[in-house]
Amino acid sequence: MKLQSALSLFLFLLCQNLCAQKELNFPEIQYPPDDIKANWVSHPEVKGGEDVTILFRNEFTLENTENDFIINISADNHYFLYVNDKIVTHGPQLSDIKHWKYETLNLKPYLKKGENVVAVKVLNYGKRRFYGLQSIFTSLMVNGVTENARILTTTGKGDSWKCTIDQSYEAIEVNWRGGGPTSIVGGFYANNPTDYVNMNLHPTNWKKPDFDAADWSATSFFEGASSMGGSMAYLLEPRNLPLLTWEEEPIGKIVRHTENINSMFPEKGALNIPVNTKMTFLIDQKYVTSGFPQLVWNDGKNASIKIKYAENLFGKNNEKGDRNEIKGKTLLGYYDSIVSNGSKHQKFTPNWMRTFRFIEFEIETKDQELNLESFVNYRSRTQIPSIARFETDNELYNKIFDICKRTIDICTQDYFLSDAYYETMQYVGDTKVHALLWQAMSGNLEHTKNAIEQFHQSRDSEGNILGAYPLRSTFIYPTYSLIWVDMVYDYFELTGEIEFIEKYKNGIIHTLGGFEKNMNDLNLVKKTKYRYFVDWYTGPNNGGGTATKNDGENSAVVSLHYVHALENAAKMFAAIDDNHQAGLFQTRANEIKSSVYQLCYDQTRQIFAERPDKTVFDQHTNIMAVLTNALPKEQQKELLSKILEENALLQATYYYRYYLFKAIQKVRAPELFAIAQEPWSNMVKDHMTTVLERFESQEKPTRSEVHPWSASPAYFYFDFLAGIQSVKNNFEEIIIKPAFGELKIMEGELPTAKGSIGFRLKKSKNNLQAELNIPKEMKGNLVWNGTTVPLKPGLHIYKMD
Known part of the structure; x- marks a missing residue:
């Protein structure tokens, strides 16, 4: 097999996407908010909060088209930007009021000598707008950065913009509750309303220069973009991710x-x-x-x-x-x-x-x-290319990889979507899995950093991370607060960036300190006013996602999630030489592990119960017992084998099988991987092209079919079966230690920050032939059956017995 460099492909695709239009503040900030002089403007008849479309036009004459024509732009709720009837982009990037994003664009490629028009459609989706959309008032802000673009600066006080309310548009609320026929199957809908448009009322050709807007209104002032060291409305921040594709x-x-x-x-x-x-x-x-x-x-x-x-x-x-x-x-x-x-x-x-x-x-x-x-x-996708490739001698794995990758690609927009149809929010538990997969598909960490930061910004006074963010509601799942700590650790483990821990260390202490208040005298969790989401359990004792039907009281699996976060925090604080705090975290983790073992381990069945009364047994508690070493290491592989054989246990569904795969990887049991992956074969059999949210059952029918938290097999194809892992500084040093499982041949491309790793791995009995293309900036080792061979840069073939 000829292994091409995926780095060159990455750069080619990136150029292809960005040549049309790009965000000028990504990856480095060039145009900070300090220089924005514009005001937020609206239409004089808008009251606020209603579903409405405002059309804005600014027509001007341009003699010189050689110079850059740079603007900042943002809107509430959402905008579409056109120049001379051609779409430029839409936005803003999803965020919250205190961190409201603006885009910075060069309109030069769209302009012509003579008459030009910049047109903006601003939408407010109304009372049932997307749960991720915070809002103050339907408004637009355009700031001319270069001298020639200042004609576009919105002031609401005699600027050159004209606007009208598009009377043709109404929002269609998607009915999923409240009686009457429902529009969807499966319950909770958090996405935007859809559109009713009567073209008889629509101002045709309003985006073209020769349109007559004489009867349109002047803009009305809403608020200044900044004042008094802050803002009367939105605190502006530059977009920190690429624009979306069109x-x-x-x-x-x-x-x-x-x-x-x-x-x-x-x-x-x-x-x-x-x-x-x-x-x-x-x-x-x-x-x-x-x-x-x-x-x-x-x-x-x-x-x-x-x-x-x-x-x-x-x-x-x-x-x-x-x-x-x-x-x-x-x-x-x-x-x-x-x-x-x-x-x-x-x-x-x-x-x-x-x-x-x-x-x-x-x-x-x-x-x-x-x-x-x-x-x-x-x-619509992020402009960062997704170029990973994985193929094997087993067609089932190839098809699973394809449906996982398509799911990840669809749901990586300017934030990590939990799903593409029903909710489209950025949930913490979902994002932990999604981020690792996106990193494997793209080699890029920018979306991960954005998600970690946005979750950090959601923290309440008690230390809770909101379950999803950005968000206009309040969803709190204390387990997701713990998973945010795990996400910070995942990033640190990959990159080794001490500064990253320093940035979030106070937040980590606050969050873990807040969770500690949920612990009881048994060193197990107690009931709270919030829900401990764990998984979409199926079968008896289904708690609607909570750890069984007792509101999580004395839940062993939730207590062990706390242990997992404490131990990850201990490693991070040790890395920044805060050994005192690291010791406190580890000591507390050891106390809880000891209690879970003493109170919940069933010596007769040789597995953990979900709570001390030993009336409920699930896979989840036992998976976390392996990941936290709540059971001696020499007993862990046998425990995993046992829970995969006992169908009477509450089953880990697609989401939680990320942790199951991680436990299988930890104990180095590739023979269990195919067993854990069996549920995905049903999706392939049913000709699905993306992955489901949860197991099918009469009590909880499947709903979302584009759900990244269920795509974890594709991550472990690289990280475990092919065994390609970063050892130091985000793939500066690597190890390749194939596990194969039931596979005999694996080949593909794994993009990284240091370039793309091309591989073809073939197992014959106990022999390995590895054809590897290693970027010159990497070093590392190939490990097989206890033998270690140093890797050489470039394309080489290694044969090992």
Whole structure:
């Protein structure tokens, strides 16, 4: 196999994405908030909080197009920026009021000599807006950085902007509670509302220079961008991640329809729909994707077009089954609704990202035929390339890797999405797993640093990290506070950055000190007003995600999560020479471990119970007992084998199997890996293209189908089976110690901060042949059957007995 350098591919892809438009403050801040002179402005008739779209225009003449034309821009809730009818980007990056992000852009490539127009659409999604969106008031801020761009500075006091309320738009609330027919299957919906647009009321061509905006309003002042050492509204910070992509992606074929269709729409060719016709047709993308699908059409005065989106189809009892099977199944999901105005070249693009494999159109024409011209998707992803590759001699593993990677790619936007359809929030427990996977797929740590910082910013006075952040609500799961500490340790373990611990050490002390108040006299956790989320348990004693039905009182697994965080904190504080605090953390961890063993270990069954009354047994407690050494090391492999054989135990589902795989790796038991991975084979059998949120059960049917916390096998393919690990300073020094499991051949590319590692590993009986391409900035060792061989930079073949 010829191993190409993934580093060169990384740079090529990065250039391809960034050449169109890039964030000028990433990776280094060049334009800080101190220099922003603009005000926040709005439309004079906006009251605040309602679902509304405000359209802003600024038309100006430009004689010199050779100079940079740099602006800062932000909005509340969300904006889309256009120059001369071409989209530039949308934003702002998700954050909170005290850390409100702004983008910094050079508009020079979009400008022309003569008349130009910069147009901005600002959305407020209303009372049911996305749970991650904090908000004060529907408003826009544009700051001209370069002299020629100052004409765009918003002041609300005689600036050159014009604005209008787009009367064509209303938010469609996605009904999942409160009675009446539900729009979705599966409960909790935290994503944005969808769109109703009446094109008869829409100001067509408002983004073009020759549009007549004479009857539009002047902007009204809302607040200054800064004052009195802070702000009367938002505390501005520069965007700290790349812009999102806007890449055209073809949409799949029509696979089912109610009327005769003589067209290849949307692949090619228009679709004509006669007058007074009702038509429904279903499109199968063949894989789950996300982005902004854009429909272009002509004519069809007052025709109604409903566009429904779903990850899957449902049978008559809401069962899913084989995702490729569409017969007798129905699309149940959120939708956009449009009324046509009868003109040529009308366009509809949703105001928020849509996720789908299946799209269903429901169309009803009136007295004019409707002609659908084109339908494409504009994919939204982080611009950081995801270039990891993994292939084996076992096709099941290849398919599992593919569905895991697609999930991670879809859900890495300008923050880590918990899922792509229902919630789209950045949860702590989800992000711990997601971050490790994204690092393996991209070799990049910027999203991880952003998530750790945003969780740190969410901390309350008691030390609790909010369960998800950014957030306009208050979700607290004390277990997730502990996992934030683990995330900081994961980052430190990889990079060795002492400064990173120094930055968060006070937060770590506060969070662990706050959790200590949850402990009782048994050295186990007690009930709290918050929920100890552990996993979506299935079977008896299902606690709805909590450690069984007693609100977590005396929970061994939660107590051991505390131990895990304490021990990670002890290692970090020892690294910064705070041996006193490190000793306190470790001593406390030892006390709790001892109590868990004495009170919860069942000598007869030789496994841990979930609580001292020994009425509930689960895999989770035993997994954490291995990871924290609550059981002697020589007994740990046998314990893992035992819990994988006992089906009566409460099972670790997709999310918690990250910890199961980690425990299997810890005890070096690759023979158990395939057993732990078995649930993923059902997803492959059902032709899924992304990974599920949880196990299917009658009491808790599966919901989200794009859920990164379930993608952990792909991480361990590199970290455990191929055995490629950083030993020092983020892959400055590495070890390659293959475990294989049931595999015989593994090959692929693992991107890192020091370049990409290419590998082809082949096992024959006890022999290893390793073809490795090692970046010149790395050093390390290849280890096989107790033998260690130094690695050489470049492409080399190693043969070991």
